[in-house]
Amino acid sequence: MSDSDRELIVETQYWRFAEPPDRLKLRCGEELGPIDVAYETYGELSERKDNAVLICHALTGDAHVAGRHSAQDEKPGWWDVMVGPGKPIDTSRYFVVCTNLIGGCKGSTGPSSINPENGKPYALDFPMVTVRDMVRVQHAFVRNCLGLERLLCVIGGSFGGMQVLQWSIDYPEMVYAALPIATTSRLSALAIAFDEVGRQAIYSDPNWRGGDYYGRKPPHRGLAVARMIGHVTYLSDQSMHEKFGRGLQDRPGFGYDFGPPDFQVESYLRHQGDAFVQRFDANSYLYITKAMDYFDLVSDYGTLIKAFEQVRSRYLIISFSGDWLFPSYQSREIVRALQANAVLASFCEIESGYGHDVFLVKNPALENIITNFLNNCQDGIRGVSQCR
Amino acid sequence: MSDSDRELIVETQYWRFAEPPDRLKLRCGEELGPIDVAYETYGELSERKDNAVLICHALTGDAHVAGRHSAQDEKPGWWDVMVGPGKPIDTSRYFVVCTNLIGGCKGSTGPSSINPENGKPYALDFPMVTVRDMVRVQHAFVRNCLGLERLLCVIGGSFGGMQVLQWSIDYPEMVYAALPIATTSRLSALAIAFDEVGRQAIYSDPNWRGGDYYGRKPPHRGLAVARMIGHVTYLSDQSMHEKFGRGLQDRPGFGYDFGPPDFQVESYLRHQGDAFVQRFDANSYLYITKAMDYFDLVSDYGTLIKAFEQVRSRYLIISFSGDWLFPSYQSREIVRALQANAVLASFCEIESGYGHDVFLVKNPALENIITNFLNNCQDGIRGVSQCR
Numbered sequence: 001m002s003d004s005d006r007e008l009i010v011e012t013q014y015w016r017f018a019e020p021p022d023r024l025k026l027r028c029g030e031e032l033g034p035i036d037v038a039y040e041t042y043g044e045l046s047e048r049k050d051n052a053v054l055i056c057h058a059l060t061g062d063a064h065v066a067g068r069h070s071a072q073d074e075k076p077g078w079w080d081v082m083v084g085p086g087k088p089i090d091t092s093r094y095f096v097v098c099t100n101l102i103g104g105c106k107g108s109t110g111p112s113s114i115n116p117e118n119g120k121p122y123a124l125d126f127p128m129v130t131v132r133d134m135v136r137v138q139h140a141f142v143r144n145c146l147g148l149e150r151l152l153c154v155i156g157g158s159f160g161g162m163q164v165l166q167w168s169i170d171y172p173e174m175v176y177a178a179l180p181i182a183t184t185s186r187l188s189a190l191a192i193a194f195d196e197v198g199r200q201a202i203y204s205d206p207n208w209r210g211g212d213y214y215g216r217k218p219p220h221r222g223l224a225v226a227r228m229i230g231h232v233t234y235l236s237d238q239s240m241h242e243k244f245g246r247g248l249q250d251r252p253g254f255g256y257d258f259g260p261p262d263f264q265v266e267s268y269l270r271h272q273g274d275a276f277v278q279r280f281d282a283n284s285y286l287y288i289t290k291a292m293d294y295f296d297l298v299s300d301y302g303t304l305i306k307a308f309e310q311v312r313s314r315y316l317i318i319s320f321s322g323d324w325l326f327p328s329y330q331s332r333e334i335v336r337a338l339q340a341n342a343v344l345a346s347f348c349e350i351e352s353g354y355g356h357d358v359f360l361v362k363n364p365a366l367e368n369i370i371t372n373f374l375n376n377c378q379d380g381i382r383g384v385s386q387c388r
Numbered sequence: 389m390s391d392s393d394r395e396l397i398v399e400t401q402y403w404r405f406a407e408p409p410d411r412l413k414l415r416c417g418e419e420l421g422p423i424d425v426a427y428e429t430y431g432e433l434s435e436r437k438d439n440a441v442l443i444c445h446a447l448t449g450d451a452h453v454a455g456r457h458s459a460q461d462e463k464p465g466w467w468d469v470m471v472g473p474g475k476p477i478d479t480s481r482y483f484v485v486c487t488n489l490i491g492g493c494k495g496s497t498g499p500s501s502i503n504p505e506n507g508k509p510y511a512l513d514f515p516m517v518t519v520r521d522m523v524r525v526q527h528a529f530v531r532n533c534l535g536l537e538r539l540l541c542v543i544g545g546s547f548g549g550m551q552v553l554q555w556s557i558d559y560p561e562m563v564y565a566a567l568p569i570a571t572t573s574r575l576s577a578l579a580i581a582f583d584e585v586g587r588q589a590i591y592s593d594p595n596w597r598g599g600d601y602y603g604r605k606p607p608h609r610g611l612a613v614a615r616m617i618g619h620v621t622y623l624s625d626q627s628m629h630e631k632f633g634r635g636l637q638d639r640p641g642f643g644y645d646f647g648p649p650d651f652q653v654e655s656y657l658r659h660q661g662d663a664f665v666q667r668f669d670a671n672s673y674l675y676i677t678k679a680m681d682y683f684d685l686v687s688d689y690g691t692l693i694k695a696f697e698q699v700r701s702r703y704l705i706i707s708f709s710g711d712w713l714f715p716s717y718q719s720r721e722i723v724r725a726l727q728a729n730a731v732l733a734s735f736c737e738i739e740s741g742y743g744h745d746v747f748l749v750k751n752p753a754l755e756n757i758i759t760n761f762l763n764n765c766q767d768g769i770r771g772v773s774q775c776r
Contacts (some may be wrong), residue, residue: 017722028644189651192634193620197613197616197657201615204612204613224592225588228581237712240576241578244577246574257516258674260589261584262682263577263681266584268582269588370561
């Protein structure tokens with residue numbers, strides 16, 4: 001374990017957003033409360049409170065973005081390649097924050113949380129939460145728990161990028177810089193289709209029981225299939241060819257049966273499915289994929305240009321050439337709409353055949369771009385402060 | 389109903405390939421017999437027997453390629469856009485033949501057929517069948533039932549294209565021309581992955597019972613999910629955008645629930661899944677996707693160039709630019725290997741954003757190319773005959 005690893009021992013903390021009657025009125029019309037928010041912070045807030053970076057996690061992420069919970073922890077947080085001392089999102093320079101989304105299952109209130117009305121897990125009585133609701137809760141947390149009036153940067157990939165966009169629209173004064181990665185202003189029919197098939201796999205598991213499985217056998221088979229579908233869409237033809245090709249799994253020839261996997265790629269997918277169900281709740285998967293499908297800045301604001309009319313942030317939009325789930329043209333649409341509003345927006349398409357999930361793995365090009373952007377942002381926000 | 393439709397009333401016929409002890413020794417080492425073959429023919433065989441066109445069907449197809457079984461039939465055969473009087477595969481000129489694959493569930497022997505050893509459906513006691521086995525049965529049928537020594541053309545798309553390639557390799561003297569469409573010499577890791585996730589959806593359905601569900605409730609939920617996964621891969625980002633976009637399904641706004649579909653694309657997929665389970669057997673889906681995954685001309689022959697060393701056919705290879713399941717580069721590999729053997733091989737990539745399944749829908753470019761190729765083949769085969 002290196003020195004820098006030893007420094008990053010973190011703890012998940014919890015904050016309660018609202019007690020009744022201060023319930024959050026959600027976009028769907030229902031109310032939710034109380035709301036707990038699980039979060040982690042890394043590094044120190046500067047005296048001027050101008051170095052906070054909020055990281056928004058993707059579909060199956062959590063607040064544990066980097067470091068380890070103890071020295072014995074086998075695996076670090078989900079974006080440890082990017083976040084830590086001396087890394088692009090440098091915790092020796094920036095005060096880094098990540099919260100678990102509401103609707104999730106990693107400490108923030110979600111369908112597996114206890115419904116105060118009956119003392120049982122919500123299950124499908126949990127109200128539908130949208131990206132805007134999720135961001136409202138994050139905002140309340142940032143203001144009221146952390147006491148911050150401004151964020152140097154809000155950054156996130158995939159579903160996290162949708163939250164970044166929503167943050168910059170809903171709280172323009174608070175977001176100095178926005179860095180949405182591999183994301184879209186609205187999900188395509190193709191991406192909705194994959195989400196829906198994943199949900200159908202969960203619905204089809206008899207252990208799902210209409211969502212009412214807590215304390216019983218959970219719908220692990222259905223959730224595993226959903227995860228396998230998702231996982232294929234996060235990779236690409238090229239990356240799967242390079243990773244697995246047609247390699248066989250620990251056997252000299254075909255099995256000619258339906259037992260153990262013939263191909264490495266089959267074994268990998270089965271493993272991904274099995275591992276996922278140990279760490280994720282099926283109902284949360286349903287709620288968050290729905291929030292993703294519902295996200296649509298065009299229909300919310302009339303046009304994408306109108307969506308960005310009030311923003312004040314500087315943007316860096318990043319996409320990847322090999323991402324066929326949230327393809328680059330969807331990032332370009334965002335850039336064009338920002339530029340039509342004369343907003344400072346840079347765009348970078350990184351050449352990579354890896355697929356959608358490439359932002360989660362080690363990638364020097366991405367690291368350089370993020371390092372430089374945050375550097376410039378910090379110079380910029382301090383320049384702005386001096387002028388005041 | 390037009391005149392040409394009225395002409396094409398067809399009947400599925402049956403032929404028994406082998407009685408014990410003439411059982412077919414399969415590639416997996418097991419034996420199978422007796423084997424029934426369901427088939428349909430259209431048009432008339434010429435006196436010289438030089439106008440027979442064999443069509444090989446894809447994963448979920450059957451022998452009923454065109455026309456109707458009765459005037460009351462609502463839907464015609466699966467490639468009725470291409471096959472019929474005056475159509476590109478012109479049944480007034482060609483004697484068109486299609487057989488249901490072994491392993492299938494539309495009349496040819498498959499896992500739902502009765503196992504003569506115990507009088508019960510085979511289920512997973514059905515031996516694993518490969519593309520080579522399927523083609524051997526087709527070959528026996530063509531020779532022994534139809535009495536043909538030569539086929540003007542063997543044609544098929546997707547999994548059908550694999551059979552076309554295998555035909556031209558295993559029976560070079562019999563195949564005057566080969567027309568594989570939107571196919572590959574071996575499935576990519578990406579395509580294997582999607583097949584495997586579909587199988588996992590079936591395995592996960594408790595009604596599957598290890599394949600032993602005949603006479604009971606079949607695993608319709610799992611099979612429907614498998615079909616939905618497949619269906620998404622047969623379309624494309626572009627075609628799904630054009631077909632559905634983010635259009636809502638018979639509702640003014642989001643439902644904010646997990647009930648009826650919000651989006652048209654969800655409704656479409658659910659319908660595709662529900663319709664499919666009425667016409668297809670889950671075990672056949674397992675067997676045929678396995679045969680597809682196992683197909684690999686490179687590993688069978690050492691290299692793709694070696695695979696085509698003995699071929700005698702002229703080839704037309706067709707791919708589609710928007711096909712991301714069996715992308716054009718995979719067709720180009722076939723063309724290069726054929727040309728390395730100095731085989732007459734033309735290649736055409738048709739511009740289309742539709743996706744893999746585009747060969748099944750009306751497409752003037754494809755129609756023209758097939759019309760002309762078959763024309764030329766007929767001229768060619770007759771020229772050859774005259775020289776003899």
